[in-house]
Amino acid sequence: MTAPVAALLSVRGLVKRFPGVTALQGVDFEVRAGEVHCLLGQNGAGKSTLIKVLSGAHRPDEGEIYWRGELVSFGNPTAAMRSGVAAIYQELDLVAGLSVADNVFLGHELSTMGFSQRAEARRRTRALLDLLGHPEISPDRDVGQLSVAHQQVVSMARALSLDGQLLIMDEPSAVLDPDEVRVLFGVIRELTARGVAVVYISHRLAEIREIGDRVTVLKDGRTVATGLSAREVKTSELIALMTGRVLDNVFPDRKPVAPDAPEVLVVRGLGDGDRFRDVDFTVRSGEVVGLAGLVGSGRSEILETVYGARKAADGTVEVNGRALRRGSVGAAVRAGMGLCPEERKSQGLLLDQAVYRNITVSSLSSFARFGFLDDRAERARSGRLTEALDVRPAGVDRVVRGLSGGNQQKVVLARWLLRECRVLLLDEPTRGVDVGARSEIYELIRELADSGVAVVVVSSDIEEVLGLADRVLVLREGRVVHDGPADEIDESQVLDLVMEGHAA
Amino acid sequence: MSEDTAAVAAHEQQRAPVGKDNGRGISGLLASPAGRNTGLVVALVLLCLGGVVTAGDRFADVDNLLTILRLAAVIGVVSVGMTFVITGGGIDLSVGAIVALSSVWATTLATQGIANDTHWIVIVFTALLVGGACGLVNGALIAYGRVVAFIATLASLAAARGLAEIISNRKTQIVNVPGFAAFFDASVLGVPVLVVIFAAVAVAGWVLLNRTTFGRRTFAVGGNPEAARLAGIDVRRHTVMLYTLLGLCCGLAAVMLVARTTTGSATHGGLYELDAIAAVVIGGTLLSGGRGTIAGTVFGVLIFTTLSNVFTLNNLSISAQAVAKGAIIVVAVLLQQRLARRSGA
Numbered sequence A: 001m002t003a004p005v006a007a008l009l010s011v012r013g014l015v016k017r018f019p020g021v022t023a024l025q026g027v028d029f030e031v032r033a034g035e036v037h038c039l040l041g042q043n044g045a046g047k048s049t050l051i052k053v054l055s056g057a058h059r060p061d062e063g064e065i066y067w068r069g070e071l072v073s074f075g076n077p078t079a080a081m082r083s084g085v086a087a088i089y090q091e092l093d094l095v096a097g098l099s100v101a102d103n104v105f106l107g108h109e110l111s112t113m114g115f116s117q118r119a120e121a122r123r124r125t126r127a128l129l130d131l132l133g134h135p136e137i138s139p140d141r142d143v144g145q146l147s148v149a150h151q152q153v154v155s156m157a158r159a160l161s162l163d164g165q166l167l168i169m170d171e172p173s174a175v176l177d178p179d180e181v182r183v184l185f186g187v188i189r190e191l192t193a194r195g196v197a198v199v200y201i202s203h204r205l206a207e208i209r210e211i212g213d214r215v216t217v218l219k220d221g222r223t224v225a226t227g228l229s230a231r232e233v234k235t236s237e238l239i240a241l242m243t244g245r246v247l248d249n250v251f252p253d254r255k256p257v258a259p260d261a262p263e264v265l266v267v268r269g270l271g272d273g274d275r276f277r278d279v280d281f282t283v284r285s286g287e288v289v290g291l292a293g294l295v296g297s298g299r300s301e302i303l304e305t306v307y308g309a310r311k312a313a314d315g316t317v318e319v320n321g322r323a324l325r326r327g328s329v330g331a332a333v334r335a336g337m338g339l340c341p342e343e344r345k346s347q348g349l350l351l352d353q354a355v356y357r358n359i360t361v362s363s364l365s366s367f368a369r370f371g372f373l374d375d376r377a378e379r380a381r382s383g384r385l386t387e388a389l390d391v392r393p394a395g396v397d398r399v400v401r402g403l404s405g406g407n408q409q410k411v412v413l414a415r416w417l418l419r420e421c422r423v424l425l426l427d428e429p430t431r432g433v434d435v436g437a438r439s440e441i442y443e444l445i446r447e448l449a450d451s452g453v454a455v456v457v458v459s460s461d462i463e464e465v466l467g468l469a470d471r472v473l474v475l476r477e478g479r480v481v482h483d484g485p486a487d488e489i490d491e492s493q494v495l496d497l498v499m500e501g502h503a504a
Numbered sequence B: 001m002s003e004d005t006a007a008v009a010a011h012e013q014q015r016a017p018v019g020k021d022n023g024r025g026i027s028g029l030l031a032s033p034a035g036r037n038t039g040l041v042v043a044l045v046l047l048c049l050g051g052v053v054t055a056g057d058r059f060a061d062v063d064n065l066l067t068i069l070r071l072a073a074v075i076g077v078v079s080v081g082m083t084f085v086i087t088g089g090g091i092d093l094s095v096g097a098i099v100a101l102s103s104v105w106a107t108t109l110a111t112q113g114i115a116n117d118t119h120w121i122v123i124v125f126t127a128l129l130v131g132g133a134c135g136l137v138n139g140a141l142i143a144y145g146r147v148v149a150f151i152a153t154l155a156s157l158a159a160a161r162g163l164a165e166i167i168s169n170r171k172t173q174i175v176n177v178p179g180f181a182a183f184f185d186a187s188v189l190g191v192p193v194l195v196v197i198f199a200a201v202a203v204a205g206w207v208l209l210n211r212t213t214f215g216r217r218t219f220a221v222g223g224n225p226e227a228a229r230l231a232g233i234d235v236r237r238h239t240v241m242l243y244t245l246l247g248l249c250c251g252l253a254a255v256m257l258v259a260r261t262t263t264g265s266a267t268h269g270g271l272y273e274l275d276a277i278a279a280v281v282i283g284g285t286l287l288s289g290g291r292g293t294i295a296g297t298v299f300g301v302l303i304f305t306t307l308s309n310v311f312t313l314n315n316l317s318i319s320a321q322a323v324a325k326g327a328i329i330v331v332a333v334l335l336q337q338r339l340a341r342r343s344g345a
Helices: A047-054 A077-083 A100-104 A118-131 A148-161 A178-193 A205-211 A235-243 A299-306 A329-334 A344-348 A355-360 A375-388 A405-419 A435-450 A462-468 A491-500 B003-015 B025-036 B038-058 B062-087 B095-105 B109-117 B121-143 B149-168 B178-185 B193-211 B213-223 B225-230 B235-261 B272-282 B294-313 B318-344
Strands: A007-018 A021-032 A036-040 A062-067 A070-072 A085-088 A166-170 A197-201 A214-219 A222-229 A263-271 A279-284 A288-292 A314-319 A337-340 A423-427 A454-459 A471-476 A479-485
Touching (some): A007 A047, A021 A036, A021 A047, A021 A197, A036 A235, A047 A085, A047 A166, A085 A148, A100 A118, A100 A148, A118 A148, A148 A166, A148 A178, A178 A197, A178 A205, A214 A235, A222 A235, A235 A491, A263 A299, A263 A454, A279 A454, A288 A299, A288 A435, A288 A462, A299 A337, A299 A423, A337 A405, A344 B225, A355 A375, A355 A405, A355 B213, A375 A405, A405 A435, A423 A435, A435 A454, A454 A462, A462 A491, A479 A491, B038 B294, B038 B318, B062 B235, B062 B294, B095 B121, B095 B149, B095 B235, B095 B272, B109 B121, B121 B149, B121 B235, B178 B193, B178 B235, B193 B213, B193 B235, B213 B235, B272 B294, B272 B318, B294 B318
Parallel strands (some): A021 A222, A036 A197, A166 A197, A288 A454, A288 A471, A337 A423, A423 A454
Antiparallel strands (some): A007 A062, A062 A070, A263 A314
16 A cells, blocks of 8 residues: 555454354454445355444444544444444345335434424435435335335435445345346445445455455454455455365265165256246255355255245156155155254244254154154153264253254254155254364264265355265356366355356 | 233243153142242132132132132133134134124024924034134134234124124023033032033143144244244144134133023123133233143133132122232233243243
8 A cells, every 4th residue: 555545444353252152353454435345255254243343233342443533432323323334234224114214314313392304304315315326216105115226225325314424235236136236336436436435245256346446355253354456356366365264174074976876856947936947956865965156046945945845936846756746845844855944043943942842843743642742752762863963961851942053953953863854955054053063963964865865955155065065056046057076166166156157 | 912021921931941841740740830830829829818808708618619610611711722822823812702603603593493303412513613613714814814813813803793793683592402501500529510611621721732743733833833834834724723723612612601691692702802811821821822831721710710709709890800800910920920030040
């Protein structure tokens, strides 16, 4: 850097701990007025936590935030907004049912002596929307009826309504189509020309090159590089920074899948009419197939559709040669399928119930005679499974909520082990699981495959997909763009495929 | 229930030890409800003491105690059914109206005529059929029509009571089927048949909730419907079964009410929905679903009925009873939260 430019925002040594995890462990970077500063990092690198700390939603445990040269501490998002820092989250925080103007001034309504100044709010909203290049949005429209792109514009107007100087945008393009992204970039350029700084988060390297000025890379909660030129830095360098690992997970050895192993799961032409289409793949007995792709690439949706939790619009799913009824979880489970869902707590577990009840919930009829449950047999079978999987602390009467993420995942796995399922679908099997338990779960999955189960793994951790799977399918925007053996492709090739759609 | 109470209750549930409610053998079976229902037992004992002190022998009289039980029987049967629906994550506001409609349908001149020509059991089956059908409609609307339970059953409340008025032409229908009255007025070993039915329903309800796949699925569906669905449980079908079960309970309650009053009427079962929900909730069943106790519900029903009896014996007004009821609900819920927090700490 030649001439030092005064930083608008400067962050030093930021640390944020949550029970059991340190999400940020030393983040440094600075943002200048009028620049687009890109934050890059893999899932779990700490980007979302960083945004929440900067926008006042979380308080940091250590470290300093300087705003216009002064040490600050934002107690809550409104305080941050009043100082001029506003975040636009992936999940837009707008209230459907209220008008555009009401949303823009939500939390800092214009009023005199308690009476709201609706005309003034409308006038200022219109001015902001004009500024953002969207005069066609009426301040009186119900926000719930706007397109996602327009809702984003309203969110930006809201951020600017308090004289925002720094906008933090968390993957704004993830929900937009290419035309809308172009419009968004136009707005961003307009803002930066006026001296507003933007912190832009995206997985898409092409976008970062187009809109960004400088790049900061986060990995495992730390800044690994900052102030890189967005246009000049090499793709390979960015990928190396994002992926270079301190802690390597040990993946179990693969056994070659017998070429004559039966095709247990056959998916043909699957589509949901929306997020993905024409998905074909087969999984043999003993084979682990990994699905890699970005958030929004349709990977979880595909898994849920195969399982019948979402209704397919096209295509067929066959298990052992028999087609399953569309949109029926019951049919899938009866055919020998099991799913460990992405959101373990909200989709997988009965959190306030005992371990054994969570394990037997899918096999109740096998413990029942004329509908009456054999409690003792349930506990005994669950006990043997939890022992075999080394669920700690032991005890089938424990409430699942109290277990760690890794042990909760083992409980979900035990549920399907109990059923002796033939096809196991795993969505983010190690999310929220610490490193030690991770390798145990990897080994478990491998053992299952070796015993003849057909396994499908979805993960946003590319290394995990490559290390665990025999074969990898790469998804991009709801289509399979690559299908091949896992040992013939490396992490950067996959990253290139998911981000740009063609192998480097 | 406010959001705060729900949150605290959820917190309380999270801390509550699990597994104790599946007692092994008789000792566990006896210990568990008593352990969890200490507050309820204390409240009931205090109420009885109050009755003895203020009304003396008029309260502590076998006939009076049997009267309390007879009064508790009808709302008790509804409350047992309600426990299932609430444990399964639902709510039903139409129970009182279903009781009224069943009582009316089962006592029309036509039904009574058939009953007189064949057997009085026709009245019972008619009431059960009507109640079950109403529950089935509720369940189907909620599970397959995706109407919010509160709204669906609010609509049924209006419709069922209206239908009852149309059928009865707003007249009280007197029952004149000899065998019917004789059967339900009888006693078994000194215990009125109505009370025996309530006891049987409570025991059957306990077994169904705690010892069968149906009960276990009810906890799963109420605790986390999405997880239950992804575990392979047919959540919608189960929801329909829960409301149908409650409908059948309402039909049975209608039969009992017809027997007790010897009439069928569109005004029967007024505010039963509130009484049943109150009894279930003070019994310790979580309004947000996932935890439920039949024993607690039975205690809840007994507390309210005893309260009303004590007030009546002391010539206190219905309005005073209502105030006391409200106070009891608040105190009971506060007390339970306190106890749960202490046991969790």
